[in-house]
Amino acid sequence: MRLVIKYGGTSISASKDIQAIAKHIDSLSKKHQIVVVCSATSGTTDDLIEISESIKKENKSKAEQLASKITNRHKQLAKQTIKKSDLQKKLLRKLDEDFAELLALIDGMVLLGEVTSRSMDYLISFGERLSIKLVSSAINDSGKKSIPLTGKEIGIITDSNFGESKPLMDTTRLRVSKTVDDLFSKKTIPVVGGFAGADQHGHVTTFGRGGSDYSATTIGSCVKADEIWLMSDVDGLMTADPKIVKNAKLLKEVSYIEAIEMAMFGAKQIHPRTFEPLLSKKIPMKIRNSFNVKNEGTLVTVSPSASAKNTVKCVSNVQNNGLIDIRGGSMVGTPGTAAKIFETLAKSGINVMMISQNPSESSITIVVKNTDLDKAVSALEMELLGKIIKKLEITTNVAIIALIGSGMRGTIGVASRVFGAIEKNKINVSMITQGSSELNLAFVVKNSDTNSAVRALHDAFELDKIN
Numbered sequence: 001m002r003l004v005i006k007y008g009g010t011s012i013s014a015s016k017d018i019q020a021i022a023k024h025i026d027s028l029s030k031k032h033q034i035v036v037v038c039s040a041t042s043g044t045t046d047d048l049i050e051i052s053e054s055i056k057k058e059n060k061s062k063a064e065q066l067a068s069k070i071t072n073r074h075k076q077l078a079k080q081t082i083k084k085s086d087l088q089k090k091l092l093r094k095l096d097e098d099f100a101e102l103l104a105l106i107d108g109m110v111l112l113g114e115v116t117s118r119s120m121d122y123l124i125s126f127g128e129r130l131s132i133k134l135v136s137s138a139i140n141d142s143g144k145k146s147i148p149l150t151g152k153e154i155g156i157i158t159d160s161n162f163g164e165s166k167p168l169m170d171t172t173r174l175r176v177s178k179t180v181d182d183l184f185s186k187k188t189i190p191v192v193g194g195f196a197g198a199d200q201h202g203h204v205t206t207f208g209r210g211g212s213d214y215s216a217t218t219i220g221s222c223v224k225a226d227e228i229w230l231m232s233d234v235d236g237l238m239t240a241d242p243k244i245v246k247n248a249k250l251l252k253e254v255s256y257i258e259a260i261e262m263a264m265f266g267a268k269q270i271h272p273r274t275f276e277p278l279l280s281k282k283i284p285m286k287i288r289n290s291f292n293v294k295n296e297g298t299l300v301t302v303s304p305s306a307s308a309k310n311t312v313k314c315v316s317n318v319q320n321n322g323l324i325d326i327r328g329g330s331m332v333g334t335p336g337t338a339a340k341i342f343e344t345l346a347k348s349g350i351n352v353m354m355i356s357q358n359p360s361e362s363s364i365t366i367v368v369k370n371t372d373l374d375k376a377v378s379a380l381e382m383e384l385l386g387k388i389i390k391k392l393e394i395t396t397n398v399a400i401i402a403l404i405g406s407g408m409r410g411t412i413g414v415a416s417r418v419f420g421a422i423e424k425n426k427i428n429v430s431m432i433t434q435g436s437s438e439l440n441l442a443f444v445v446k447n448s449d450t451n452s453a454v455r456a457l458h459d460a461f462e463l464d465k466i467n
């Protein structure tokens with residue numbers, strides 16, 4: 001079998017875990033051809049983002065401190081993980097080279113006094129550059145041939161939409177399949193950095209946060225993988241975030257469409273575009289626990305078996321959003337109002353997570369990430385306030401709670417059970433939507449009500465008894 005196995009940051013942040021992964025890959029590679037995809041180690045991408053914040057504030061020494069913190073963390077892991085001294089020395093040398101390049105980049109960005117989206121992508125791609133060297137070296141240490149490759153090096157070519165790029169699939173397919181076939185013919189296991197590729201001019205681009213899942217499915221589709229495994233710190237997709245609901249159950253099988261809904265509504269932070277490369281090829285995906293490989297995890301396929309068709313499968317949540325209530329008398333019956341609003345938001349690169357329109361057409365309510373709120377409000381204020389919009393009302397720190405499952409379609413009484421349970425817990429709901437596909441029912445509460453809302457719904461739908 002051809003397998004693409006992606007390890008999230010949580011799986012590769014301790015030396016004993018990296019060693020266990022190397023051992024697992026070693027034993028799997030006896031039977032299968034494997035491409036490994038790695039995220040950055042936990043916290044590294046956040047630290048790199050903090051470096052960019054320090055550069056913006058012209059605090060060069062803070063940026064350099066963070067860079068050495070990142071490098072030391074990886075050097076420490078290298079010393080603890082790699083036993084063969086020649087391999088360890090070579091790895092430490094390579095990490096030092098990356099550190100020197102990172103410092104030079106910080107220098108350049110400070111000198112120019114600006115953080116462009118292009119330099120930002122280059123900066124935040126360093127996490128994966130470091131982690132692939134560690135993991136590949138650990139596989140070497142276990143006696144197998146392996147090389148680390150960045151997304152650019154394996155041949156992922158994207159558009160130049162820095163921060164949210166998309167692979168140009170035809171070029172990418174040609175390059176990635178050639179690189180991987182060559183390596184397979186030399187019995188070498190590629191360890192590829194997720195999250196990033198390069199545009200046609202060779203500039204590093206990233207896919208957006210959580211983008212390593214997308215790298216794995218892109219590569220999987222290019223090399224005609226038989227299966228793609230996403231390895232994390234949980235047994236698979238669960239009926240709710242296990243950090244909130246202690247008796248959350250593992251879902252053995254879900255459909256692509258259900259998994260997409262779960263990804264969009266925050267159940268495990270899967271990148272929303274993860275499934276795009278799989279849809280035409282219909283490659284099965286497994287979501288598994290790298291700390292519990294005996295468990296088969298969740299199988300995601302085009303059409304799960306009949307036994308997996310429960311009404312409701314999962315209660316998910318996305319916290320830290322802002323709600324904007326857009327009001328204006330002249331919106332009533334004026335064709336094109338919604339189009340103008342969404343055009344304005346799209347021009348500013350804002351992703352709208354939820355939309356609802358009052359039936360009287362006098363208001364449209366939208367939910368965006370807290371981090372996009374400022375940008376969204378100023379775009380609406382500058383372009384439309386005083387024209388079609390009279391007033392903007394803003395609420396920060398809200399959470400979207402979503403009930404997901406394809407079996408909800410046409411099932412009577414779902415909404416009344418949801419809001420009955422919510423009312424019993426005295427939780428205030430500020431917005432409700434249901435997708436026309438009836439795959440989800442979503443509503444908005446205060447961030448602080450997230451845990452009680454999720455638990456109330458998990459209980460009301462008896463998701464702990466799911467088979």
Ligand SMILES: Nc1ncnc2c1ncn2[C@@H]1O[C@H](COP(=O)(O)OP(=O)(O)O)[C@@H](O)[C@H]1O
Nearest residue numbers: 008009010232234236237238240241267268269
């Ligand atoms: N429905 C869910 N099923 C499984 N995990 C979930 C769910 N909702 C939220 N999570 C959270 O997602 C986390 C894993 O996602 P992520 O941080 O992206 O992992 P990684 O960095 O390993 O890719 C888990 O630790 C878990 O708490």
Ligand SMILES: N[C@@H](CC(=O)OP(=O)(O)O)C(=O)O
Nearest residue numbers: 008009039045209210211212
């Ligand atoms: N390192 C990137 C990409 C990624 O996918 O990470 P993870 O798999 O750990 O969520 C990020 O933090 O966004």
